[in-house]
Amino acid sequence: MTETKSGSNLEKVLTAGHFAFTGECGPPKGANVEHLQKKFQYLKGNVDCVNMTDNQTAVVRMSSLAGSALMVSQGLEPNFQMVCRDRNRLAMMSDILGAYALGVRNMLCLSGDHQTFGNHPEAKNVHDIDSMQLIAMVKKMRDEGKFLNGEEIDVPPKMFIGAACNPFADPYEFRVHRLATKIAAGADFIQTQCIFNMDKFRDFMKQVVDMGLHERCYILAGVTPMKNAGMANFMSKYVPGMDIPDSLIKRLKGVDKRDQAEEGILFALEQIAEFKEMEGVAGVHLMAIEWEHKVPEIAERAGVLPRP
Amino acid sequence: MIVADRKSLDEILGMVADKDKILILGCKGCVTVCNVGGLKEAEILAASIKIARKKEGTDIEIDTQALERQCDNEYVSQIKDSVADYQAVVSMACGVGPQFLSEMYPDHVFYPAVNTTFFGGAVQHGVWEERCAGCGTCGIHLFGGLCPIARCAKSLLHGPCGGSSNGICEVHKDTACIWDAIVKKKMETGHLEDLAAVKPFKDWRTARDGGPRRSIREELVKGNI
Amino acid sequence: MRLSYPADVKIIQVPCTGRVDIIHLLNALEDGADGVYVAGCLEGECHYLEGNYKARRKVEYVKKTLKELGIEPERVQMYNLSSAQGARFAEIANEMVQHITDLGPTPVR
Structure with a gap:
């Protein structure tokens, strides 16, 4: 991975061997650009790129493409998320071209939460192709300069291709194999689901390293600071695919309610410190859900500033 | 049926x-x-x-x-x-x-x-479950005899999504994650590598997406020959 | 025993309550019966193993239908008793008749 595939900042950071630090930003439930720009200010300069989520949890929001373009115009680098739930291959390819034309250089290819979790559960879902095939499609568009049908693309989109990985979903033994397929399909980098169960993640990374996957792809560990014990409890019970050990909930409950946020940040900082040393981990993806204003502080205390 | x-x-x-x-x-x-x-x-x-x-x-x-x-x-x-x-x-x-x-x-x-x-069968007296989506290009044999097009809520072709938990689909607690079953079957039979390659993009023309469908058995159609 | 039970009850004998079908219960109501009840064997003592359980499920189905139609579901009941419980039989008949009398005549005429 010496020559750059996309020229994105994230790619440059990773290929130069720096420990990457990426952030996340949910677009507004509306066309409130001001609100979005306010969030951008907390992230600017503190992370290498920012994920712009695509109707996350199947709740309708401003499109991730528009959000990504707004980010570009504000001088931030977006990681444009795309789910397979809402678009067929035509819409996907056209949005990928559109995103590239608007200056987007990173993409994250996802299946998408099922629409029954969202605010329009009556909707028809698409799933024309799945996340694995989306990765392969973006790669084909970039490397071969061709559409899925084989037709030439007039100025192909050079995207740095990302994919997700949830080591905490079942069946656990299969997760590393699924990751391997994503890498084979063309993923340049991986952002994992929020990690809370460190024991399990250590074991997972050992498998990754044993299979040499970390040498074929950059793996960014997902970190979400808990705001309080209630959030931990809620995520543990209601968010699919979350593995939150009782010990963490206990730890948060163990301090005064006013101090739970600080305790949550402390846990996140401990995680980041460990990830910096963990074999196979190339960076951290910080998902400070509706807590963007804490990102500068977390980045500072994690010792990842200034960004390269 | x-x-x-x-x-x-x-x-x-x-x-x-x-x-x-x-x-x-x-x-x-x-x-x-x-x-x-x-x-x-x-x-x-x-x-x-x-x-x-x-x-x-x-x-x-x-x-x-x-x-x-x-x-x-x-x-x-x-x-x-x-x-x-x-x-x-x-x-x-x-x-x-x-x-x-x-x-x-x-x-x-x-x-x-x-x-x-749906197209399905009785799993017990009084209970029927979906088994087939009528997509027009059957590949059940590729998935251990279990169809992810019909039985995965997202019709995934490369393994369970991040919401699969203890063999249960994230969408409904009474629904089995069919990918959990496919993966386990492939593991038990030592054919996990079957799931490793990226599958060809599905041609949905044979499904409803291609418009209303029609089946013709030439040998039965009067006036053909 | 010479126990008496109300003359309002018309008995239809079946070999086993498993033979009772939804349509029989509905037809009785359709023809103007104010109430219908099924008297099956004690649970666990069906000679055919589960005839009385099947009957109970059918009674439940008819109750649901009546509810959908805005008719008191209590007009259909399931009872379980053994053939040796003559006194209980009379008691149930009285109970059911009282129950239906309280509900008043059927709205299906």
Whole structure:
């Protein structure tokens, strides 16, 4: 991975061997650009790129493409998320071209939460192709300069291709194999689901390293600071695919309610410190859900500033 | 078989609210097997409607009958002499029935009494589950004999999504994650590598996406040769 | 025993309550019966193993139908008793008749 595939900042950071630090930003439930720009200010300069989520949890929001373009115009680098739930291959390819034309250089290819979790559960879902095939499609568009049908693309989109990985979903033994397929399909980098169960993640990374996957792809560990014990409890019970050990909930409950946020940040900082040393981990993806204003502080205390 | 569920009495009563002589027409095919639209269910529906109308004081005359199949014109034609006796016919067949009836008897009104749901089978007495999505290009053998197109909520082709937990689908706690089952079967039989490659992009032209479909058996079509 | 039970009850004998079908219960109501009840064997003592359980499920189905139609579901009941419980039989008949009398005549006429 010496020559750059996309020229994105994230790619440059990773290929130069720096420990990457990426952030996340949910677009507004509306066309409130001001609100979005306010969030951008907390992230600017503190992370290498920012994920712009695509109707996350199947709740309708401003499109991730528009959000990504707004980010570009504000001088931030977006990681444009795309789910397979809402678009067929035509819409996907056209949005990928559109995103590239608007200056987007990173993409994250996802299946998408099922629409029954969202605010329009009556909707028809698409799933024309799945996340694995989306990765392969973006790669084909970039490397071969061709559409899925084989037709030439007039100025192909050079995207740095990302994919997700949830080591905490079942069946656990299969997760590393699924990751391997994503890498084979063309993923340049991986952002994992929020990690809370460190024991399990250590074991997972050992498998990754044993299979040499970390040498074929950059793996960014997902970190979400808990705001309080209630959030931990809620995520543990209601968010699919979350593995939150009782010990963490206990730890948060163990301090005064006013101090739970600080305790949550402390846990996140401990995680980041460990990830910096963990074999196979190339960076951290910080998902400070509706807590963007804490990102500068977390980045500072994690010792990842200034960004390269 | 094709599985269906009966519509609510309210909805059916609404359909025939202004009628006082109707035929409830069952089908002896799939809907008889899944206990929703055979002669027995037609009679139960007729009795229920009659009770409702008697209660309102607006009696209704209802005959019941079940055709061998409502998806075959040969049988649909069997009511040609009697259909005019009724102001409306309530079909208890799958969605095919009311259409074959409407096509053969364009001057008459046909109402569906059931909601047609899926292709499936009985997993226990009284419980039916979906097994096939009718996508037109069967690849069940590639997935350990279990179809992810029909049985994965996201029709994934490369393993369970991040919401699979303890063999249960994230969408519904009573639904098994079919990818969990596929993966386990491949592991047990030592064929996990079958799942490693990226599958070809599915050609949905053979599914409903390609427009209404048609099957032709040349050897059966008269006048072909 | 010479126990008496109300003359309002018309008995229809079946070999086993498993033979009772939804349509029989509905037809009785359709024809103007104010109430219908099924007297099956004690649970667990069906000679055919589960006839009385099947009957109970059918009674439940009819209750649901009546509810949908805005008719008191209590007009249909399931009872379980053994053939040796003559006194219980009379008691149930009285109970059911009282119950239906309280509900008043059927709205299905």
